[in-house]
Amino acid sequence: MNDQGLGSFWALIFPRWGRITSGTVEAVTPILVIVICIIAAWACTYALWKAWSARRRVEQARVPIAGVVPTDLRARRGDVAAAAARCGDKVVRDAWREFDETLVSDDEGLYNTVEAAEFFNEHRFAPQLVNNRCSLKNSAASTVL
Secondary structure, three states: OOOOOHHHHHHHHOOOHHHHHOOOHHHHHHHHHHHHHHHHHHHHHHHHHHHHHHHHHHHHHHHHHOOOOHHHOOOOHHHHHHHHHOOOOHHHHHHHHHHHHOEEEOOOOEEEOOOHHHOOOHHHHOHHHHOOOOOOOOOOHHHHO
8 A cells, every 4th residue: 555645635635626617527526615615604603693692692681780799689679670671682681571570579588480590591692503403412514514
């Protein structure tokens, strides 16, 4: 067996770009490589954009309770609700409004009847990422390729 080193390895990995205009069957490989690279670049850009959007939503969701001590939550419930109503993102505002509707207060404190994770989760803040059928979690990406 003739060992030609890494030079022949790279020749197997990269298509022959000069054949793209040949009009033969060998032109299909470089075209497919270009199409796959375009799709991969679009998918990465889309995922990064949605991840940035989700991170921004998480940061906005933290604003209403910033600086509030857990023992003062009952006394400052109105301040937290007002700060939540001023959030710029409708998804965050709705999450805070729905969470506030589940809170119950008495003379001793403030209690939640539904866990906060029900309202502040990845399915609400980043649905395009976690519900994506082509994500690696759902393993459809390998099938497509």
